[in-house]
Amino acid sequence: MPKVTVDGQEIDAPEGATVLQACELAGKEIPRFCYHERLSIAGNCRMCLVEVKPGPPKPQASCALPATEGQEIRTDTPMVRAAREGVMEFLLINHPLDCPICDQGGECDLQDQSVAYGRGGSRYHENKRAVTEKYMGPLIKTIMTRCIHCTRCVRFSEEIAGVDEIGALYRGEDMQITTYLEQAAAHEMSANVIDLCPVGALTSRPYAYEARPWELKKTLSIDVSDAVGANIRLDSRGREVMRALPRINDDVNEEWISDKARYQVDGLTRRRLDQVWVRAVGGPNAGKLQRASWEDAFDAIVKAAKQGGDGSIAAVAGDLVDCETMFAAKRLLAELGSDKLEGRQTGLDYDCSSLAGIAFNSTLAGIESADAILIVGSQVRHEAPLINVRLRKAAKRGAKIFLIGPEWDTTFACEFLGEDAGLLHDLPGHVADAFKDAARPAIIVGPGGLAANALHPALVLADEWNLVRDIDGEAWNGFNVIHTAAARMGAVMLGYAQKGGIKDVVDAAPAVLLSLGADAVDYGAFEKSLKVYIGHHGDAGAHAADIILPAASYAEKDGTYVNTEGRVQFAEKAVFAPGDAREDWTILRALADAFGVSVGFDSFAQLQSAMIEAVPALGEEGIAPLGKLPKGKKTPKAKGAIAYPIADFYLTNPIARASETMQRCSAELVHGDEILEAAE
Amino acid sequence: MANRQPAPDTPELRERWGNFAFNADYEAKAQKALARYPEGRKKSAVMPLLDLAQRQVGEETDTQGWLPLPVIEYVANYLDMPVIRVLEVATFYFMYNMTPVGKYHVQVCGTTPCMLRGSDDIIAACKKRGMKKGEVSEDGLWTLTEVECMGNCATAPMVQINDDNYEDLTPERLDAVLDALAKGEQPKTGTQEPGRHTSEPSGGPTTLKEMVSENHDYRGEW
Ligand code: SF4
Ligand code: FES
Ligand code: FES
Numbered sequence: 001m002p003k004v005t006v007d008g009q010e011i012d013a014p015e016g017a018t019v020l021q022a023c024e025l026a027g028k029e030i031p032r033f034c035y036h037e038r039l040s041i042a043g044n045c046r047m048c049l050v051e052v053k054p055g056p057p058k059p060q061a062s063c064a065l066p067a068t069e070g071q072e073i074r075t076d077t078p079m080v081r082a083a084r085e086g087v088m089e090f091l092l093i094n095h096p097l098d099c100p101i102c103d104q105g106g107e108c109d110l111q112d113q114s115v116a117y118g119r120g121g122s123r124y125h126e127n128k129r130a131v132t133e134k135y136m137g138p139l140i141k142t143i144m145t146r147c148i149h150c151t152r153c154v155r156f157s158e159e160i161a162g163v164d165e166i167g168a169l170y171r172g173e174d175m176q177i178t179t180y181l182e183q184a185a186a187h188e189m190s191a192n193v194i195d196l197c198p199v200g201a202l203t204s205r206p207y208a209y210e211a212r213p214w215e216l217k218k219t220l221s222i223d224v225s226d227a228v229g230a231n232i233r234l235d236s237r238g239r240e241v242m243r244a245l246p247r248i249n250d251d252v253n254e255e256w257i258s259d260k261a262r263y264q265v266d267g268l269t270r271r272r273l274d275q276v277w278v279r280a281v282g283g284p285n286a287g288k289l290q291r292a293s294w295e296d297a298f299d300a301i302v303k304a305a306k307q308g309g310d311g312s313i314a315a316v317a318g319d320l321v322d323c324e325t326m327f328a329a330k331r332l333l334a335e336l337g338s339d340k341l342e343g344r345q346t347g348l349d350y351d352c353s354s355l356a357g358i359a360f361n362s363t364l365a366g367i368e369s370a371d372a373i374l375i376v377g378s379q380v381r382h383e384a385p386l387i388n389v390r391l392r393k394a395a396k397r398g399a400k401i402f403l404i405g406p407e408w409d410t411t412f413a414c415e416f417l418g419e420d421a422g423l424l425h426d427l428p429g430h431v432a433d434a435f436k437d438a439a440r441p442a443i444i445v446g447p448g449g450l451a452a453n454a455l456h457p458a459l460v461l462a463d464e465w466n467l468v469r470d471i472d473g474e475a476w477n478g479f480n481v482i483h484t485a486a487a488r489m490g491a492v493m494l495g496y497a498q499k500g501g502i503k504d505v506v507d508a509a510p511a512v513l514l515s516l517g518a519d520a521v522d523y524g525a526f527e528k529s530l531k532v533y534i535g536h537h538g539d540a541g542a543h544a545a546d547i548i549l550p551a552a553s554y555a556e557k558d559g560t561y562v563n564t565e566g567r568v569q570f571a572e573k574a575v576f577a578p579g580d581a582r583e584d585w586t587i588l589r590a591l592a593d594a595f596g597v598s599v600g601f602d603s604f605a606q607l608q609s610a611m612i613e614a615v616p617a618l619g620e621e622g623i624a625p626l627g628k629l630p631k632g633k634k635t636p637k638a639k640g641a642i643a644y645p646i647a648d649f650y651l652t653n654p655i656a657r658a659s660e661t662m663q664r665c666s667a668e669l670v671h672g673d674e675i676l677e678a679a680e
Numbered sequence: 681m682a683n684r685q686p687a688p689d690t691p692e693l694r695e696r697w698g699n700f701a702f703n704a705d706y707e708a709k710a711q712k713a714l715a716r717y718p719e720g721r722k723k724s725a726v727m728p729l730l731d732l733a734q735r736q737v738g739e740e741t742d743t744q745g746w747l748p749l750p751v752i753e754y755v756a757n758y759l760d761m762p763v764i765r766v767l768e769v770a771t772f773y774f775m776y777n778m779t780p781v782g783k784y785h786v787q788v789c790g791t792t793p794c795m796l797r798g799s800d801d802i803i804a805a806c807k808k809r810g811m812k813k814g815e816v817s818e819d820g821l822w823t824l825t826e827v828e829c830m831g832n833c834a835t836a837p838m839v840q841i842n843d844d845n846y847e848d849l850t851p852e853r854l855d856a857v858l859d860a861l862a863k864g865e866q867p868k869t870g871t872q873e874p875g876r877h878t879s880e881p882s883g884g885p886t887t888l889k890e891m892v893s894e895n896h897d898y899r900g901e902w
Pocket of ligand 3: 789790791792793794795828829830831832833836837838
């Protein structure tokens, strides 16, 4: 640990730290543009200059200089000030200074730092250079004249995303940032460069000229577009969510979010269910959905349930619902004498008896340190882009990664073993050897694997390879499952898992089926049931429903979510639901009144405490106690070709399907080639 | 500065160069270049490979050669590199021509030492022969480019034509060189100053004179 002094203050810098990091430790702010904690060091903006002794008598770029024993660092000398002013002046020479029409205004590093460290005027009177806009796809808007060539975007796409598509062409004052032939940036994390760009060169295309940052109300929320539970911030104005941005959480999403998490929010205002609909029985409009009042709808539900007899009611949870909603429905059903609850809409029936057996046990951060990974049936880029980022880091550190499933375009070095899940019982020798030698082995079972019955065979392997072990006093559990539904782990914790999956619910033929935003259920199997859809978007579920009760989306209610690690996280309400839509729990509470039963809560706080009383783990943010990894059963064996459930990354949930931006992404990035071919 | 933008990506360009591949001769050279770098670092061969590709294009078109986009993609594929990374290299270095050039690429140095020694006249002489900056002359022989210092300041002014330098130029000497090239002859390369061999002081040495003919021991004289 080198001892250095920063402005006379002595501190111990950690091994391998840079001078910039040492200064930060000492509480000194060092201006910077190119340096970013999560990217490699480029050292090309020169904004971070400080004075360091011993060394040449000139300012030094602190971001690229290792801190060494006995260094005397100064950040407050006239030389440093002059150097910063000089660099700032140079950076602004070719910068258009068009802040009033720039979307970055108000949250721009260049603006802030020139106010803090610049000299307040320029001595440059020549012509400035101008750079043409570059097309980078439907998400990223470019105004390249503003670019200061920090190369953060280039490094992000190369290092983090693993898709080299942005580059710096030409040289000197002609340097330009672009994608190859101005093709759209086409990976699931592309829009993160917008946050990274310290100036207004890369800004958000869908959000262009929509709002100024200081007009926005900021709400801490959790992303529901996949089961990673990325920490996000919803920026809203009035009743509309304007944008979603990542929050930093090293355990979950570091500081990235997927393009879907970021841009599906414009779907929150389209195709919304904002009033009650009931399908008419008899009359001229028979079979058509008609507007109705809450009372009429409730009466119809109660009547149908009564006809069906005691307990003839079931609930299916959708992929986006929060734990409170599921708990409220569970309570209501319990009062009515039913426990028919299910969350796996598409018919999966993997064993949910142990939480550890279906969780991402190594933790998201932990998987980075794995040195041998077997992925069974997961197209990770589509199912959990943020986990893909972690896998890439693991591979860069030397992890051997093997995959079973159809080949996809990975962003890391790996080996595809084949498509058949049966391979699990018959792994090639070198794979088994790699796992025997590994210090931190891991298995990841994805949805494709779950569907092919691979869960237990994988657990058997986990046992064989000692995936649960003690590494120098630290517990390691390398058995992981990737889910795709934000609601999945919470649903299982709340008992939304029948032994036989949704088939058990179908077999019970309930008179009333409560669908909590479930859009992927095959409703044909519930022909005889009164299907009540409590949800927010007019999607598949609403089309099949007999009664639609408009509810709130994740942005419009407080709620608890559990991610695929079993991490309990809390999201806050950003805006009010539109029209007649109500928060889901209030609907269920009112329905209880209509049934004349008591569910034991009258407010959200009461509901939450009742839920925490029933499942204490949901009351504590952080990873829930998952229990011990269960032993796998040897039979039945996994078999059959693996298929990935996600065909179109951009359209996986009702919010995204309603989003214009996601539709455009889908058309251009997923189906773009087909469109081109059709045109030819 | 020269125009570094790649030639537009047109169907004709794809048609002409889409099937580009190293011929046996260049393939051997490419393999030799690759062999210089260790396993896992083969990308380092990107510069020699781009050069080889440009030369083969030159042979196929009877010019100095250039790098059409499909050829750049071929090199990227050859090295298993993202094509944007290869394009970055190609657009950075001036030795790679991004647009077609003539059989002889006349690169006149216009940086200060050369300018002081008369590079303006050299450029004027080129223009007088019908060359235009960045364009191929009508007979397909010439392309004129003004470049920055080529490291031959001691024998300024100079031009670089394809792989050779011609130094100590005057408009007349330049004409002689170009005439010879036009006739298909190979003029003497290097300095055009009679009596000068390389970049030794013109008019004879001014220091260490005794060393010219023998290994003189200066030590006693210090
Ligand atoms: S576009 Fe933005 S992030 Fe990329 S190099 Fe320019 S300033 Fe940096
Ligand atoms: S932050 Fe150090 S050079 Fe850019
Ligand atoms: S200035 Fe012309 S070669 Fe150096």
